[in-house]
Amino acid sequence: MARPTTSVSRVLMTGPLAPFADAYRAELGERGCAPLSMVSELRQVARFSRWLEVDGLTVADVSEARVDDFLEWRRVNWRHRDSWSRPGLRCLLDVLRGLGVLAAEEPAAGSPTDLLLAHFERYLLAERGLAAGTVGLYLACVRRFMDGLPPDRELAGLAAGDVTAAVLREAESVSVSAAQNFVSGVRWCLRFCFVEGLVGCDLSRAALLVRGRSSSPLPRGISRADARALLGSCDRRQALGRRDYAIIILLLRLGLRRSEVAGLRLDDVDWRAGELVVVGKGSRQDLLPLPADVGEAIAAYLRHGRPHSDRREVFLRSKAPYEPIASGTVASTVRRARRDRRVRVTPAAAHSGVRDGPSQRSLASDRSGAAPSELAEHRDLRARRR
Secondary structure (H helix, E strand, O other): OOOOOOOHHHOOOOOOOHHHHHHHHHHHHHOOOOHHHHHHHHHHHHHHHHHHHHOOOOHHHOOHHHHHHHHHHHHHHOOOHHHOOHHHHHHHHHHHHHOOOOOOOOOOOOOHHHHHHHHHHHHHHHHOOOOHHHHHHHHHHHHHHHHOOOOOOOHHHOOHHHHHHHHHHHHHHOOHHHHHHHHHHHHHHHHHHHHOOOOOOOOHHHOOOOOOOOOOOOOOOEOHHHHHHHHHOOOOOOHHHHHHHHHHHHHHHHOOOHHHHHOOEHHHEEOOOOEEEEEOHHHOEEEEEOOHHHHHHHHHHHHHOOOOOOOOEOOEOOOOOOOEOOHHHHHHHHHHHHHHHOOOOOHHHHHHOEOOOOOOOOOOOOOOOOOHHHHHHHHHHHHHHO
């Protein structure tokens, strides 16, 4: 009996997205999507199209927010989670924008608080260079602060007592770490408002610091045996294993943050000089030495594991569409390696490096030739960058 096959052309699509099925199928092929993966993506878009049709929506109503609503509906009403694919729906949005069906989304005019948060967000991202996750956290804190003010209180009439009272209310209802994040976000916003002339004086000091015992100690790093177990869990005969190995050895040897590993670009590696440019918090750039074993791991991934792509990021998704990995992928890589070898290691501990002294050779390869002074320099660099 012949083995049944699935044809991409057999995916039936109805609803407002049906006229764009061919363009979406072609884009998936250009991004290196395999035929079976293409079927899954087309089926998801077909469900999205029927969902739009049931709600009486047209293609003009498609947006990032609408995609989030659809995925939330699927989480509640659909059991097969493996068929979800946010990257596939983002690819659909790119196709619709490329065809001129959708325009670039612009923030709609809203309340004074919405306008303030929009300007504050641009300030944090463009001028202060904060990470997107940190900016989102601060925006949520500032919104809670603004919503908690008296209805008749305008920003220009804000007083120190209002700020202190808001911090005390927050501290009574949330954990110590959450209250500290609230204070940080409010302080950033109050300084921004003072610089922009929205308030008469700098009220950031009125946001009192929140003290409390930390819920957990700082990560101490991991032992050499655990580090060897993590690296040994990567099957370097496979493309995914080569990528995982390069990611983990970057964490162990250079102590990079997961966002720095995910954001590493091909242009950041100077192979001749043996150096690596790392873009960290606040868009700060650090020049680090590139150890031989780390360079070999990255080179092996680029030659035999990285999908063909025009993207300049070093690490890409292992499945189409081949987009850059997110920082969460770095954390999940450590968790997967830990689970395979039953090693009690957290991503934060892996980022902290190896616990043993710097006088021993590199763990990853006996051929690396890393000198004791080099390892000591790496440890000093990690300490200064924290």
